[in-house]
Amino acid sequence: MERLRRLPRGRLAVIPAVALCALWIAACGSSSSSTTKSAAASGTTTSSSGSKSAPANALKIGILSDCQGDFGAWYNSDIGGAQAYFIAHNGAKAKGPVPSDGITGGTIAGHPIDIVGYGCANDTAASALSEVRRLTEQDGAQVVIGPLSGDEGIAVANYSKTQPGKTFINGTSGAQDTTLKVRSPNFFRYNGDGAQWSAGVGDYAYKKLGWRNAVVVMDDYAFGWTSAAGFIADFCADGGTVTRVYPPLGTTDYSSYISQIPQKYDGLFSAVGGAGLLDFLKQYVQARGNFKKNTLAGNIFLGDPATIAAVHASDAGAVEGTSTNEDTTSPNASAYIAALKKAYPAKTNSLPAPGTLAGLASSVFTVNYYVAAWALDKALTAVHGDLSNGQAALHAALAKTALPDAPYGPVTLDENRQAIITNYIAQVSGTGVRTIYKVPGVTQTFGGTFSPTTPSPGRGQPVCQKRSLPWQGKEQAVSFH
Amino acid sequence: MSTVANTPTRSWPPRGAALLGWAVLAAVGVVLLLAPLIFDLFWLSQILTQALWLGIAAVSLTFLYRYGGMTSLAQVAIYGIAGFAMGNVVHTINSEGGLNLGWTPWLGVVFGIVVAVLLGLLFGAIASRSYGIYFLMITLALSLFVFYFFGQVTQLSGFGGIRSVSRPGYLGDPITHPSPLYYTCLGCSVAVYLLLRYMVRTPFGIALQGIRDDPGRMSSLGYHVALHRALAFALGAFVASIAGVLSVWFNTQISPGSINIQQTIAVLIIAVIGGLSRLEGAWIGALAYALIDYYARQHTPTLGLWLNPGRFATIIGVVFLLIVLLSPDGLIGIGTRVWALVTRRGREAEPGTAAAAPTAEATLEKAGTMATGGPPSSGRQEA
Numbered sequence: 011m012e013r014l015r016r017l018p019r020g021r022l023a024v025i026p027a028v029a030l031c032a033l034w035i036a037a038c039g040s041s042s043s044s045t046t047k048s049a050a051a052s053g054t055t056t057s058s059s060g061s062k063s064a065p066a067n068a069l070k071i072g073i074l075s076d077c078q079g080d081f082g083a084w085y086n087s088d089i090g091g092a093q094a095y096f097i098a099h100n101g102a103k104a105k106g107p108v109p110s111d112g113i114t115g116g117t118i119a120g121h122p123i124d125i126v127g128y129g130c131a132n133d134t135a136a137s138a139l140s141e142v143r144r145l146t147e148q149d150g151a152q153v154v155i156g157p158l159s160g161d162e163g164i165a166v167a168n169y170s171k172t173q174p175g176k177t178f179i180n181g182t183s184g185a186q187d188t189t190l191k192v193r194s195p196n197f198f199r200y201n202g203d204g205a206q207w208s209a210g211v212g213d214y215a216y217k218k219l220g221w222r223n224a225v226v227v228m229d230d231y232a233f234g235w236t237s238a239a240g241f242i243a244d245f246c247a248d249g250g251t252v253t254r255v256y257p258p259l260g261t262t263d264y265s266s267y268i269s270q271i272p273q274k275y276d277g278l279f280s281a282v283g284g285a286g287l288l289d290f291l292k293q294y295v296q297a298r299g300n301f302k303k304n305t306l307a308g309n310i311f312l313g314d315p316a317t318i319a320a321v322h323a324s325d326a327g328a329v330e331g332t333s334t335n336e337d338t339t340s341p342n343a344s345a346y347i348a349a350l351k352k353a354y355p356a357k358t359n360s361l362p363a364p365g366t367l368a369g370l371a372s373s374v375f376t377v378n379y380y381v382a383a384w385a386l387d388k389a390l391t392a393v394h395g396d397l398s399n400g401q402a403a404l405h406a407a408l409a410k411t412a413l414p415d416a417p418y419g420p421v422t423l424d425e426n427r428q429a430i431i432t433n434y435i436a437q438v439s440g441t442g443v444r445t446i447y448k449v450p451g452v453t454q455t456f457g458g459t460f461s462p463t464t465p466s467p468g469r470g471q472p473v474c475q476k477r478s479l480p481w482q483g484k485e486q487a488v489s490f491h
Numbered sequence: 492m493s494t495v496a497n498t499p500t501r502s503w504p505p506r507g508a509a510l511l512g513w514a515v516l517a518a519v520g521v522v523l524l525l526a527p528l529i530f531d532l533f534w535l536s537q538i539l540t541q542a543l544w545l546g547i548a549a550v551s552l553t554f555l556y557r558y559g560g561m562t563s564l565a566q567v568a569i570y571g572i573a574g575f576a577m578g579n580v581v582h583t584i585n586s587e588g589g590l591n592l593g594w595t596p597w598l599g600v601v602f603g604i605v606v607a608v609l610l611g612l613l614f615g616a617i618a619s620r621s622y623g624i625y626f627l628m629i630t631l632a633l634s635l636f637v638f639y640f641f642g643q644v645t646q647l648s649g650f651g652g653i654r655s656v657s658r659p660g661y662l663g664d665p666i667t668h669p670s671p672l673y674y675t676c677l678g679c680s681v682a683v684y685l686l687l688r689y690m691v692r693t694p695f696g697i698a699l700q701g702i703r704d705d706p707g708r709m710s711s712l713g714y715h716v717a718l719h720r721a722l723a724f725a726l727g728a729f730v731a732s733i734a735g736v737l738s739v740w741f742n743t744q745i746s747p748g749s750i751n752i753q754q755t756i757a758v759l760i761i762a763v764i765g766g767l768s769r770l771e772g773a774w775i776g777a778l779a780y781a782l783i784d785y786y787a788r789q790h791t792p793t794l795g796l797w798l799n800p801g802r803f804a805t806i807i808g809v810v811f812l813l814i815v816l817l818s819p820d821g822l823i824g825i826g827t828r829v830w831a832l833v834t835r836r837g838r839e840a841e842p843g844t845a846a847a848a849p850t851a852e853a854t855l856e857k858a859g860t861m862a863t864g865g866p867p868s869s870g871r872q873e874a
Binding site: 077078127130132133134135136137139140141143144147148160161164165168169172173185230231232258259468469 | 532533534536639642645649650666667742746748749751788789
């Protein structure tokens, strides 16, 4: 009896609940510091971002990274990379030993730096989109540095077209479409895409390692495809043939993909990244035995000596394509590493091994965010801090900004605002990385192989065929030892 | 609760409280209608619009649980099917993923909803003979199946999904001008709410509640239990598919990441914290979820190894635990208590009402409870 009477009374109960929520959001919504319409119920001070104390001419910057998913471990590596630049060159100070503690002070071309927030995505386009919208629309970021991952980059580049008055500088995402297909006028990428980071490896494997047929194992998403595309374009240009295997990003059990790998092949190129690489290599070794000498190559993720040691491939050696080098002795790289050390000297659990930012200097997650901050500083200084007219002057300056002193080789932008970089080929052993060749002037188009009208890298793309590439046989031997 | 027993249906609630109730409802309605003038772009879009379409997704679950006794974890998969089906057939700029058949957006909407409802009917037929934890597991499996299907079949989606899905022209760009999409979501929410309210009062809806309470007895009365459950599931799929279409317009894209296990759990959480006893709870839960999600991402501090911004989900989890602990019936339950406090004084001022409960009115009330659906009884109820 008692129970039966509850409902009719409860019928109106929804009203106070709705009303409370409505009042709550009315209060919160109006306090937002961002643009446009001011709300009726003003006067609340719950404004969240760090911007409340910032001066009127502050430059509001949002940093977008991943704090979850396959690349979540590098969250502070990204943030630290960008902030270390501001600390070293713009007078900012770290608020704490962990980069996500934030920074205070610092100016760029007269504008005080105000980091309004950190985006916390999970390598999916959906999460990056919602986080970049939070940073720009709610926190009022005028400049966004990020994102981290391939599909996120495509989503953010598309989104940037709806925000023509703001500036987006890529963090370290490396899908090809982001700049080659989307071509947003206010999205700039000062790092190579995944294919550029593999440039030269295929040529090296064919000519120096004698591979004729290769297995290419790639994460089944935009960056994995792009990364593998660079190898395939090179390797097939010389006349090699490839077998492609596509494990999804986030796979933990690779056994069914390992069984797709033919028993006989000359070499294996791994475009597996993030948390999956170690699982893949370990399970491969368990299933097929140790790698034979000179049969393993991979993209930037293979450049981790700990990974190579863990799968007992130290003697076999491995070759990686990379846009950075751990063993470099160049003054540009030394200055960069010194900047990281000075900004974040302490070891912290918030960073992946070895636990210091300087220890992660050659990680693309650190250096590409650092370079993005550098480009912003240089371009905004060049236009004397002019943010008027929808940041038009800044956009024009960024498109022209070149960084000849970038830590690991000069960077210039092409007409799609995509970096032209120097790529490296390195040998990875259980104890370290040794750079052996460099490939200067690597363009995103691979000498016309890729263009806005060619199919995007994907399953079966690019087609394996003989072609001529600008750097075929022109890799330059380097040695830092 | 005992002080308010035996209140006659017809004279309840007291005039004053009813007046207050309608006034508050009208105020909420006005706020919702004028939201684009009150809130800034971000709040209108990322909080309110998102809460409305998430609410539609969650209400499909609330409906299935409340009136059909089915705790379905497949609702996100179904809205994903609608979204992917639509995304594949309509035009996408730059041909960014999917089949890009170039259909008009409205034809895409119809196609997406039809495909989702048909597959929902199929899912329902598969799951309709199982109850309780088994039903939960089957729908969870369907949900994962759909997630992996679209992740693996790159012709239809792949990890990156389908981007730049074209929308009906009147929506414009929902990022810079969210009002048309907001009103669309508001209209769909009201329509879905009215539809479900209507459906549970039809003979079908009442039979469904009978099946929820005692499938064995309904079966012996001649009702086709499995068919009723499958049809109810299809109705839930129809509602979820609307959310799917709106979510694609809202996000401008859809990828397997939009329908992963986290999202499946999120919709379950929304339904539970809103309160499963009433359909309205879904939208209240969605609003609360959108707000908590936003604030947790923004404000999660670093506390040694325990907490850092990357673990914002911890905050979300704690808040949800608190809501469910304090009020087992979610936010709706809190509303019920507040309302009881507000109206108690008025009722105590009318002596006699507490004692006199004519049998006829009690019977009438019982019938009404049947029609609107009482809380799932403890008899043969699962979940």
